[in-house]
Amino acid sequence: xxxxxHEELSVIFGVLGNVISFxxxxxPVPTFHKIYKxxxxxxxxxxxxxxALTSAMLLLYYALLKKHAFLIVGINAFGCVLEVAYIILxxxxxxxxxKMFTLKLILVFNIGAFGLMILLTMLLIKGSQRVNTVGxxxxxxxxxxxxxxxxxxxRVVRTRSVEFMPFPLSLFLTLSATTWFLYGLxxxxxxxxxxxxxxxxxxxxxxxxxxxxxxxKKEDKGATEIKMNKTENFCHENEQCKEMKSAMAHDYxxxxxNDSNENNV
Numbered sequence: 605x606x607x608x609x610h611e612e613l614s615v616i617f618g619v620l621g622n623v624i625s626f627x628x629x630x631x632p633v634p635t636f637h638k639i640y641k642x643x644x645x646x647x648x649x650x651x652x653x654x655x656a657l658t659s660a661m662l663l664l665y666y667a668l669l670k671k672h673a674f675l676i677v678g679i680n681a682f683g684c685v686l687e688v689a690y691i692i693l694x695x696x697x698x699x700x701x702x703k704m705f706t707l708k709l710i711l712v713f714n715i716g717a718f719g720l721m722i723l724l725t726m727l728l729i730k731g732s733q734r735v736n737t738v739g740x741x742x743x744x745x746x747x748x749x750x751x752x753x754x755x756x757x758x759r760v761v762r763t764r765s766v767e768f769m770p771f772p773l774s775l776f777l778t779l780s781a782t783t784w785f786l787y788g789l790x791x792x793x794x795x796x797x798x799x800x801x802x803x804x805x806x807x808x809x810x811x812x813x814x815x816x817x818x819x820x821k822k823e824d825k826g827a828t829e830i831k832m833n834k835t836e837n838f839c840h841e842n843e844q845c846k847e848m849k850s851a852m853a854h855d856y857x858x859x860x861x862n863d864s865n866e867n868n869v
Contacts, residue, residue, distance in 0.1 A: 739795030746799035778807025
């Protein structure tokens with residue numbers, strides 16, 4: 605590593621970033637295969653895919669303005685194509701209410717906000733300032749995307765379940781953030797590097813939570829079963845006590861009745 609130049613290191617980490625990001629982008633394929641087979645969106649939400657498409661569009665625009673950022677162009681162009689495919693498939697099989705909600709999201713973010721951003725940056729900002737402005741917008745949006753899992757992390761803590769936070773996805777997102785941070789560092793593109801620091805930290809936090817709570821449901825289930833067994837035993841013992849008391853009361857009544865008859869005689 606010591607014999608490699610910054611340019612060579614940037615290519616290595618850029619290629620690694622592309623490979624890992626490629627796998628992350630393909631991660632929802634099993635979900636959409638299931639949607640296709642069942643002809644139903646099954647309660648899945650479209651928000652993550654609309655957000656992912658917006659992020660890919662912003663980074664693609666930034667890379668085209670920056671020039672010579674081929675590694676950023678390639679993966680984000682692929683991301684745009686696949687996210688559009690996901691959204692189209694979702695719109696085909698989603699209920700009417702979810703379709704309308706998704707179309708509104710696309711209209712607001714992918715057409716309205718993105719189109720307005722391109723228009724303003726092209727008309728009002730010139731030269732390198734345009735690249736810097738779009739870079740800041742990309743960085744801000746990336747921070748928001750990386751912070752989005754906070755809600756899922758809070759849900760994990762609240763429910764003590766990692767069902768909605770699979771470990772492989774958290775691992776690949778962490779690796780992706782690491783490689784893109786190193787790429788940005790070596791090409792001195794801090795609009796790429798800095799947001800991925802946050803992505804790395806959130807990825808580590810997600811994996812730590814997973815390790816803490818991965819067996820929590822089983823432990824809770826075991827504790828619940830023990831508690832139920834104790835409760836059943838307690839209730840059973842109480843029933844036996846009630847039966848003994850009832851039998852003793854009956855014997856006492858019989859004794860009193862017999863004793864009364866003997867006195868009468």
